[in-house]
Amino acid sequence: MSALDERVNALRSAIEAAGDVLDPAVAGPAEATFAHAKERLELSAEHTVVALVGSTGSGKSSLFNRLSGLELAEVGYLRPTTSTPLACAWGPAGATELLDWIGVARRDQIARRSILDAPRDDAFEGLVLLDLPDHDSVVQENHDVVDHVARYADLFVWVLDPQKYADAAIHEHYLAPLATHKDASLVVLNQADRLSDTDLKIAVDDLEQILEREGFGGVPVIATSAVTGAGLPELRAEIGRRISSKRASQARLVADVRQVAQRLAEVGGVEPVPGLDRPTRDALVETFVACAGVPQIADAVEDSMARRAVVATDWPLIGWVGRLRHDPLRELGFGRSARDAVAGTMPISPSVQRARADLALREATEAATEGMSRPWRASVIHAVVGEETRAVIDELDEAVAGVDLGLKHRPLWWTAVAALQWLTMIAVVVGGAWCAASVFGLVDPDPWSGAPRPLGMSLPLMAVALGLLFAIALTLVSRWLGGVAARRAGARAEKALTEAINRTTERIVVARLRHEIDRYERWCSGLATAVR
Structure with missing residues (x-):
């Protein structure tokens, strides 16, 4: 039995034991999690959906272009330029059904193998890379798109920049609530070329401390530069490792189950009781x-x-x-x-x-x-x-x-x-x-x-x-x-x-x-x- 199956069965057992103790509004998300996990595994167990999530000016679109090897995403530093999710899929079969389920428009889906017969990248075989709108966009629709697509990602790559890596917008709205998903997360401190080696080390150490406080202790923090290419080999290697293990999608679903279970534990309590002595x-x-x-x-x-x-x-x-x-x-x-x-x-x-x-x-x-x-x-x-x-x-x-x-x-x-x-x-x-x-x-x-x-x-x-x-x-x-x-x-x-x-x-x-x-x-x- 896989870790996911074990947790799903345990969560089902807990909900069945609770019966009508739980308010339907509380039990509902658990049932939705079961349905989501079943649909995700039925659609494709061979693809790993990696979402680049970041704020305006963090350089995630530039990072998306460097990882894909194509100039697909429009780059901007002063205002949001990405309003819809953009996807690039590696592999001959593509990931159309999976991306349709996620909600990525067909016009924004790119099959990496078909572009000018690009050379095969075995390390990324099965990768579906998403460039999401900026989470701090002034356009509310962009917020909604990020929140929606984030539910489907198997691996989060949180793209932060030296100026706003401690910004409360991403830490309070995304990172802290998703502390249960740390096994399905990577953190990138982009635009490392703007800092000296000393300042970069200070920024990385500070970011790691912030992540530790938020429950993300142990999550890899990789300093990168989409301009110089610094850190990109490490990032590609880490993403490739997650893909080759074929466990990224299960890790994300396990994290979803863990998150729901923690919420149920907060509402229903799990304190031991003395019983009738x-x-x-x-x-x-x-x-x-x-x-x-x-x-x-x-x-x-x-x-x-x-x-x-x-x-x-x-x-x-x-x-x-x-x-x-x-x-x-x-x-x-x-x-x-x-x-x-x-x-x-x-x-x-x-x-x-x-x-x-x-x-x-x-x-x-x-x-x-x-x-x-x-x-x-x-x-x-x-x-x-x-x-x-x-x-x-x-x-x-x-x-x-x-x-x-x-x-x-x-x-x-x-x-x-x-x-x-x-x-x-x-x-x-x-x-x-x-x-x-x-x-x-x-x-x-x-x-x-x-x-x-x-x-x-x-x-x-x-x-x-x-x-x-x-x-x-x-x-x-x-x-x-x-x-x-x-x-x-x-x-x-x-x-x-x-x-x-x-x-x-x-x-x-x-x-x-x-x-x-x-x-x-x-x-x-x-x-x-x-x-x-």
């Missing part, structure tokens, strides 16, 4: 647990299980009293969530709990996206906390309502204790009836002669006493066991509810936030590849 995630789950009423539900489960244990294991004659106590979960299973069933016992109303959960979700999202640019952050927050995600609390309620709290489970020991309680009641009832009957002389208190009388009590009375004592002991033990079991049931319910909320948070919050951050990271990675 474990403490923030755990704090969010804790807030959801509180807002879903998990502690109140667990308490209600404990209270309900304790009540059911009392009803199931109390002495039958008094067990009905437990049924009169309020069961906080009595309405579960009738279309209401567990949180709604205990809403009356919660310290904060459900609407306030919902707002609290929404705020916690927003704060967690903002913490995870710290450092994102405003467009990206707004997009992520909207995706995670926006109107379409208001169902987060409803999802949590459904998760809570779907948890099996174990309320239908009836421990076996309840049945055993209940059987024993019925036996004690039978003993008390039978013994009591026997005692009453013996008072009226209906039966003998002693079932047989010599029957034992523990503690001086008859057997019927002993049955009543022992039955009551055993029932009291059994009730106390079962109450204690019921409390222990109820607390364990409450703890199990709280754990199950917390796990359900944890899973729901992972599914509808963390996964969505992770997806959005992954999009942002693909954006950053794509731009980093496109810019490098």
